[in-house]
Amino acid sequence: MWNPYDELSAKERRLYGLVSVGTVLLIWSVLTFGSFVRPTKLPSIVQVFEGFTYLAWNEATETSPLFLAVKSSVLRVLVASVLVVSIGVPIGVFMGASPKINAVLSPLLDPLRSAPVVAILPILVMWMGIGELMKITFLFIGAVVFLIPMVRDAMLAVSQQYWIAARDLGATEWEAVRHAVLPMAMPRIADAIVVAVSVMWTYITVAEYVNAETGLGQIITHARRQSAMNQVFVAIGVIIGLALLTYVTMMAIKRKIYPWESE
Amino acid sequence: MGVGVVTDPSNEPTADFLDVELKDIVQEYPKPEGDGVHRVLDGINLSFGEPTINMLLGPSGCGKSTLLRMLGGVRPIGVKAPTSGEVIIGGQPCDGPHDESVMVFQRYANRPDLTIRENIAFPFRLSLWKGRVPPAEREKRVDAMLKAVGLEGKGGLRPSQLSGGQNQRVALARALVLRPRILLMDEPFGALDAQTREEMQHLLIDLWKAQRCLVVFVTHDVTEALLLGDRVIVLSTSPADVVDDFPIEEPRPRSDAWLMSTPVVAMKERVLDRLHQAKTGQKGQVRVSF
Numbered sequence: 001m002w003n004p005y006d007e008l009s010a011k012e013r014r015l016y017g018l019v020s021v022g023t024v025l026l027i028w029s030v031l032t033f034g035s036f037v038r039p040t041k042l043p044s045i046v047q048v049f050e051g052f053t054y055l056a057w058n059e060a061t062e063t064s065p066l067f068l069a070v071k072s073s074v075l076r077v078l079v080a081s082v083l084v085v086s087i088g089v090p091i092g093v094f095m096g097a098s099p100k101i102n103a104v105l106s107p108l109l110d111p112l113r114s115a116p117v118v119a120i121l122p123i124l125v126m127w128m129g130i131g132e133l134m135k136i137t138f139l140f141i142g143a144v145v146f147l148i149p150m151v152r153d154a155m156l157a158v159s160q161q162y163w164i165a166a167r168d169l170g171a172t173e174w175e176a177v178r179h180a181v182l183p184m185a186m187p188r189i190a191d192a193i194v195v196a197v198s199v200m201w202t203y204i205t206v207a208e209y210v211n212a213e214t215g216l217g218q219i220i221t222h223a224r225r226q227s228a229m230n231q232v233f234v235a236i237g238v239i240i241g242l243a244l245l246t247y248v249t250m251m252a253i254k255r256k257i258y259p260w261e262s263e
Numbered sequence: 264m265g266v267g268v269v270t271d272p273s274n275e276p277t278a279d280f281l282d283v284e285l286k287d288i289v290q291e292y293p294k295p296e297g298d299g300v301h302r303v304l305d306g307i308n309l310s311f312g313e314p315t316i317n318m319l320l321g322p323s324g325c326g327k328s329t330l331l332r333m334l335g336g337v338r339p340i341g342v343k344a345p346t347s348g349e350v351i352i353g354g355q356p357c358d359g360p361h362d363e364s365v366m367v368f369q370r371y372a373n374r375p376d377l378t379i380r381e382n383i384a385f386p387f388r389l390s391l392w393k394g395r396v397p398p399a400e401r402e403k404r405v406d407a408m409l410k411a412v413g414l415e416g417k418g419g420l421r422p423s424q425l426s427g428g429q430n431q432r433v434a435l436a437r438a439l440v441l442r443p444r445i446l447l448m449d450e451p452f453g454a455l456d457a458q459t460r461e462e463m464q465h466l467l468i469d470l471w472k473a474q475r476c477l478v479v480f481v482t483h484d485v486t487e488a489l490l491l492g493d494r495v496i497v498l499s500t501s502p503a504d505v506v507d508d509f510p511i512e513e514p515r516p517r518s519d520a521w522l523m524s525t526p527v528v529a530m531k532e533r534v535l536d537r538l539h540q541a542k543t544g545q546k547g548q549v550r551v552s553f
């Protein structure tokens with residue numbers, strides 16, 4: 001029981017997982033089918049499924065509201081991800097490559113990591129209005145404050161011997177960073193990117209809270225106003241699913257690109 | 264940081280030899296406690312006038328690595344180096360890493376994401392060597408090095424697929440592919456098991472015969488020093504001073520029988536004695552002859 005290095009077989013792991021998920025489903029079913037709680041507080045599995053079919057296809061407009069919501073949320077996360085990676089990674093790399101740059105930037109960036117990002121939203125609304133720019137910026141800030149310090153730490157985690165060895169072969173200081181430290185830091189930088197993009201999925205509902213015409217956050221806001229708790233559950237489930245998909249896909253890509261990491 | 268002396272790249276690297284001279288080298292490091300300095304090298308005078316294999320022997324922590332880093336020009340050691348004294352290479356004072364010198368360590372620092380071939384060709388990614396060695400020549404040299412270090416056919420593998428000894432071969436090839444005139448080795452075989460170390464010692468001799476250059480090889484193993492060196496330099500404990508400096512004329516590879524012969528055993532004992540005295544602080548310039 002208390003052996004952290006014990007390896008469970010895949011079968012055993014699956015069994016324990018099924019037991020825990022099954023227990024939660026059972027309690028949920030008892031509470032809802034037994035009418036212990038009202039559906040506006042906690043919908044039953046059946047009601048959530050009804051919510052799903054309702055959102056999946058709208059007969060009147062012949063469109064899928066859920067698909068459209070997923071599309072615009074994914075698009076926002078995608079745009080913000082490209083910005084976060086293309087701006088955050090270089091900044092983190094430079095900070096990790098030069099203690100001077102780190103000393104200049106870290107007093108500005110490090111406090112932001114513990115700043116309540118959600119509280120920044122009203123400020124962004126005042127500065128940028130309620131359009132896409134504000135939403136993307138919000139996602140960007142929320143993720144980049146995580147990404148930059150992680151990228152910097154990935155650089156610092158590379159053993160100095162690689163830098164020294166490159167210098168001793170005639171590399172300039174920058175070349176030693178570029179050709180020895182950076183390539184060694186890449187797997188951890190990739191991990192940082194995965195975390196940063198995953199964080200965005202937790203902020204998407206907040207980003208889409210204000211005046212969204214589309215998006216999973218909009219579905220949640222709209223459904224809550226109508227007390228359609230089952231639709232809220234559907235949207236949350238879809239967000240979790242998308243976040244998981246993003247994570248698994250990105251990790252698989254990472255392992256494919258950097259197979260040597262664990263060696 | 265100063266720039267080393269740049270030699271004419273049109274010179275055939277192994278064709279002419281660069282003599283290296285250290286004059287009154289003193290090196291001090293600030294004490295970790297903060298006050299004062301710790302003198303590691305105390306006025307070292309050494310000169311190397313031929314492309315030979317020179318063994319630098321001394322107790323652990325005496326300043327061998329510090330000294331070695333000055334022999335190919337002056338490589339950064341974290342503080343101003345040398346504190347005083349002069350490094351003269353090819354007749355010119357040198358205050359930065361010399362372009363004709365490369366260094367090999369115990370930690371081979373091969374890049375795990377590159378193949379063996381790419382690791383050996385690694386220096387050619389650097390601007391210094393890009394300009395000097397044309398692309399066609401690089402491929403030829405890498406092929407030759409793969410063969411020379413006995414890794415022919417393994418060029419496509421990655422460092423994790425090789426043993427420690429083979430990885431050290433890659434590091435050696437990565438240095439020699441540059442045809443340096445000065446090869447500095449800092450306990451390069453220290454982490455290898457006895458049998459692999461012996462193989463590497465033989466390999467080094469073969470490589471050196473094919474591509475003669477000045478080798479300065481740091482070790483704390485007396486037997487290794489006697490097996491490899493044209494010359495053995497013994498340092499005292501810090502502040503380090505040269506307490507012994509003698510040639511060995513026996514041709515290489517040197518046999519076990521030679522190593523066991525009475526004069527060599529006596530020589531070994533004297534060196535050990537010298538090292539022991541050096542450790543306990545007694546100093547004197549006693550020459551061991553045989």
Ligand SMILES: Nc1ncnc2c1ncn2[C@@H]1O[C@H](COP(=O)(O)OP(=O)(O)O)[C@@H](O)[C@H]1O
Nearest residue numbers: 292303322323324325326327328329330340341
């Ligand atoms: N960068 C440094 N800063 C302060 N002290 C150092 C530094 N490098 C080495 N030393 C000290 O100088 C002494 C000699 O070090 P080194 O040249 O590495 O010895 P060796 O290679 O013979 O073991 C040691 O006592 C070591 O602690």
Ligand SMILES: [Mg+2]
Nearest residue numbers: 327328329449
């Ligand atoms: Mg050392």
